[in-house]
Amino acid sequence: MSRSQNEEFQQWWNKQRDRNNHDVLYTGDDEASFLTVEIRTPSTVDPDKDRIRTRTVRQLSRLYLLKFKQLASSFVWIGNSFLYLVRTANRRIANDNPPSVSSSARLYRLIKGFLVVVVLLLCFELAAYFKGWHFTPPSVTSAEVAVEVVYAWWLEIRAYYLAPPLQSLTNVCIVLFLIQSVDRLVLVLGCFWIKLRRIKPVASMEYPSKPVGEGVRLEDYPMVLVQIPMCNEKEVYQQSIGAVCMLDWPRERMLVQVLDDSSELDVQQLIKAEVQKWQQRGVRIVYRHRLIRTGYKAGNLKAAMNCEYVKDYEFVAIFDADFQPPADFLKKTVPHFKGNDDLALVQTRWAFVNKDENLLTRLQNINLSFHFEVEQQVNGVFINFFGFNGTAGVWRIKALEDCGGWLERTTVEDMDIAVRAHLCGWKFIYLNDVKCLCELPESYEAYKKQQYRWHSGPMQLFRLCFFDILRSKVSVAKKANMIFLFFLLRKLILPFYSFTLFCVILPLTMFFPEANLPSWVVCYIPGIMSILNIIPAPRSFPFIVPYLLFENTMSVTKFGAMISGLFKFGSSYEWVVTKKLGRSSEADLVAYAESGSLVESTSIQRSSSDSGLTELSKLGAAKKAGKTKRNRLYRTEIALAFILLAASVRSLLSAQGIHFYFLLFQGITFVVVGLDLIGEQDPKTKSGRNEPTHLQVISLQIDT
Numbered sequence: 043m044s045r046s047q048n049e050e051f052q053q054w055w056n057k058q059r060d061r062n063n064h065d066v067l068y069t070g071d072d073e074a075s076f077l078t079v080e081i082r083t084p085s086t087v088d089p090d091k092d093r094i095r096t097r098t099v100r101q102l103s104r105l106y107l108l109k110f111k112q113l114a115s116s117f118v119w120i121g122n123s124f125l126y127l128v129r130t131a132n133r134r135i136a137n138d139n140p141p142s143v144s145s146s147a148r149l150y151r152l153i154k155g156f157l158v159v160v161v162l163l164l165c166f167e168l169a170a171y172f173k174g175w176h177f178t179p180p181s182v183t184s185a186e187v188a189v190e191v192v193y194a195w196w197l198e199i200r201a202y203y204l205a206p207p208l209q210s211l212t213n214v215c216i217v218l219f220l221i222q223s224v225d226r227l228v229l230v231l232g233c234f235w236i237k238l239r240r241i242k243p244v245a246s247m248e249y250p251s252k253p254v255g256e257g258v259r260l261e262d263y264p265m266v267l268v269q270i271p272m273c274n275e276k277e278v279y280q281q282s283i284g285a286v287c288m289l290d291w292p293r294e295r296m297l298v299q300v301l302d303d304s305s306e307l308d309v310q311q312l313i314k315a316e317v318q319k320w321q322q323r324g325v326r327i328v329y330r331h332r333l334i335r336t337g338y339k340a341g342n343l344k345a346a347m348n349c350e351y352v353k354d355y356e357f358v359a360i361f362d363a364d365f366q367p368p369a370d371f372l373k374k375t376v377p378h379f380k381g382n383d384d385l386a387l388v389q390t391r392w393a394f395v396n397k398d399e400n401l402l403t404r405l406q407n408i409n410l411s412f413h414f415e416v417e418q419q420v421n422g423v424f425i426n427f428f429g430f431n432g433t434a435g436v437w438r439i440k441a442l443e444d445c446g447g448w449l450e451r452t453t454v455e456d457m458d459i460a461v462r463a464h465l466c467g468w469k470f471i472y473l474n475d476v477k478c479l480c481e482l483p484e485s486y487e488a489y490k491k492q493q494y495r496w497h498s499g500p501m502q503l504f505r506l507c508f509f510d511i512l513r514s515k516v517s518v519a520k521k522a523n524m525i526f527l528f529f530l531l532r533k534l535i536l537p538f539y540s541f542t543l544f545c546v547i548l549p550l551t552m553f554f555p556e557a558n559l560p561s562w563v564v565c566y567i568p569g570i571m572s573i574l575n576i577i578p579a580p581r582s583f584p585f586i587v588p589y590l591l592f593e594n595t596m597s598v599t600k601f602g603a604m605i606s607g608l609f610k611f612g613s614s615y616e617w618v619v620t621k622k623l624g625r626s627s628e629a630d631l632v633a634y635a636e637s638g639s640l641v642e643s644t645s646i647q648r649s650s651s652d653s654g655l656t657e658l659s660k661l662g663a664a665k666k667a668g669k670t671k672r673n674r675l676y677r678t679e680i681a682l683a684f685i686l687l688a689a690s691v692r693s694l695l696s697a698q699g700i701h702f703y704f705l706l707f708q709g710i711t712f713v714v715v716g717l718d719l720i721g722e723q724d725p726k727t728k729s730g731r732n733e734p735t736h737l738q739v740i741s742l743q744i745d746t
Contacts, residue, residue, distance in 0.1 A: 337450030386441030386468030422472030432456035454499030501607030683712030
C-alpha cells in the first residue's frame with residue numbers, strides 16, 4: 043500500500059471513530075457516497091446511577107454533619123457538667139463547716155495523711171515511668187545518679203518490707219470477704235427454700251371482718267396499747283396518728299399513746315390539736331410530753347410504759363412517726379400470739395412510699411428489700427430470732443418486762459431489747475405479707491446520719507452484752523449464732539473488710555505491685571453479691587452498678603461508725619432524728635384535690651372545721667419560712683475520691699484494665715457523694731429559684 047493510500051485510510055479511520063463517538067455510524071468506500079444510520083447505543087454512564095451517587099454523597103455529608111453536631115453537643119454537655127461541678131464544689135466549700143473533734147474528724151485526718159502519701163508516690167512513679175525505670179528497673183549497684191539510687195532503694199524496701207505485710211492483710215480481707223459472701227449465699231438459698239415450700243407463719247385463729255356484736259364477743263379481742271414516739275416531726279405526725287386511729291379494732295380494747303418529745307412549741311401545739319380532733323371522734327388517744335427528755339427514743343418509751351394504766355394491756359404496738367399501718371394490722375398480727383405463750387414479738391415488713399423519688403431512695407430500697415425479704419424472713423423461719431426494727435411490730439408486754447424493759451444505754455434500743463428477750467428464751471415471728479407504709483430519707487445527709495447510728499449502736503451493744511450472752515441459758519448454737527453471725531460477721535466484719543479492701547488495700551496494691559489483689563475479688567465476686575442483693579427488688583436491676591459503687595462509698599461511714607461504737611467514742615452516742623418530708627401526706631392531699639370534695643365518713647373525715655387544714659396551712663407557711671435545704675461538702679469522701687483517682691492513674695502505668703476501671707468509677711462515685719449530688723438537692727441546685735411544695739399548692743387548692 044502506497045503512502046497516499048495509507049494517509050487516506052488513516053483519515054477514513056479517524057472519521058469513523060469521531061462519528062461513533064457521536065452515535066453515528068458511517069459506511070462506504072469514500073467520503074462522497076455513504077450511508078448514515080443513527081444508532082442509539084446505551085450510555086457508558088447510567089443517569090440513575092449518577093443520581094444515586096449524588097444522593098449518597100449528599101446523605102454522607104449530612105450524616106457526617108449530624109455526627110459532628112452530636113460530637114459538639116457532647117463536648118458542650120461535658121463542659122457544662124464540668125462547670126456545674128466546679129460551681130457546686132465552690133458553693134459546697136463556701137458553705138462548709140470544719141468537722142468537729144470526733145471519730146469522723148479523726149478518720150478524716152488519717153485519710154488526709156494517706157492522700158498525701160499517695161500523691162507523693164504517684165509523682166515518684168510518674169517520674170520513674172518517664173525515665174524508663176518501669177521497663178528496666180535499676181539496681182543499687184548499677185545506679186548512676188542520686189535519684190536512680192533512691193528509686194532502686196525504694197524498690198528493694200517495697201519488695202522485701204512493705205509488700206509482704208500488705209499481702210497478708212489482703213489475704214485476711216479476702217478470706218473475710220469469702221466468708222461473708224457464703225453467708226449471704228446461704229441466706230438467699232434459705233429464702234428460695236421458703237418460697238419453694240411456701241413456708242410462712244400461720245395463726246391459730248383469725249378475727250372476722252364483721253364488727254363486734256355479730257357473732258363476735260368483745261372479750262375475744264385482747265387489750266392493745268399503741269405507741270407513736272415522735273420528736274419535731276411536723277411533716278408526718280398527722281398521717282401516722284390518722285392511720286393508727288383508723289385501725290380496725292374495738293375502741294374499748296385499744297389505747298393510743300402519742301409520745302411527743304418535740305422541743306419546738308409550734309410542733310407541740312399542732313400535735314395536741316390533732317390528738318384533740320381524734321378524741322372528739324371517740325378514739326381513746328392520749329398526748330404525752332416529757333419535760334426531761336433523756337434517753338432519746340428509749341427513754342420516751344420507758345416513761346410511757348411506767349404509766350399506771352399499762353398493766354391493763356397485754357400487747358403493745360409501736361409505730362414511728364412516718365409509719366402508716368393498714369387498717370387490719372392488729373387483726374393480722376395479734377392472732378399469732380394465741381397459743382404461743384413463748385412468743386414475744388411479731389415484726390412486719392416496711393413498704394416505702396418514696397422509693398422511686400431519686401437515685402438515693404432507689405438504692406436504699408435495694409438494701410432494705412434484701413433485709414426484709416431475705417434476712418428477717420430466713421432468721422424468723424429457721425431460728426425464731428432477728429433484730430427488732432424499732433417500729434411496725436407488736437410486743438407482748440410480759441416479755442418486755444421479763445427482759446428488763448427499755449434501756450437507754452445504746453442508740454439501738456430496738457436491737458438491745460430484742461437480744462435480751464432472746465437470751466431470756468422468747469421467740470420472734472416475722473410476717474413478710476403484712477406491710478406498713480413509711481418513708482425513706484431523701485437527702486444524703488439524713489441517710490448518712492441514720493446509717494451512722496445503725497452501725498455504731500450494734501458495736502456499743504456487743505461490747506455491753508458479750509458476757510451476758512456467754513452467761514445466758516440458751517443453747518450453744520444460739521450463742522454462736524448471736525456472737526459470730528449476728529454481731530461479728532454482719533455488724534463488724536462487713537464494714538471492716540468493705541472499707542479496708544476497696545478503699546485502702548486496692549489503692550495501695552497499685553503502688554505496691556508485689557502485693558496482688560486478684561481481679562475476681564475486685565470485679566466478679568462483688569458483682570455476684572450485688573445480683574444476689576438485688577433479687578428481692580427485681581425492678582432495680584438497671585441500678586446494679588450504681589448500687590455496687592454506692593455501697594463501697596458508704597463503707598467509709600459504716601466503718602467509722604463501727605470503730606466509734608466499738609471503742610466508745612463520744613460521737614457514737616449522738617442521736618439525730620432522721621429527716622422526713624411527708625411524701626404520703628402529699629399523696630393524700632392530692633387524692634383529696636383530685637376527688638373535688640372531702641370524704642364525709644366519720645372515720646376519715648377531714649373537714650375544714652376540725653380536720654387540721656388550718657394546721658396544714660400553718661405547716662406550709664412554716665416550711666416556706668423555715669431554713670432552706672442546704673447541701674454539704676463531705677471532706678472524707680472527697681479525700682478518698684482523690685486517693686482512688688490517683689491509684690487509677692498509677693494502674694494505667696501497669697496496664698491493669700479491670701483495676702483501672704474500678705478505681706476510676708469508684709473515684710467518680712466518691713466525688714458525686716462528696717459533693718452531695720446524690721439525693722435531695724437544694725432549690726438553687728435544682729432550678730435556681732424557690733418553688734412552692736406540693737403540700738402548699740394542694741392546701742391552697744383545698745382552702746379555695
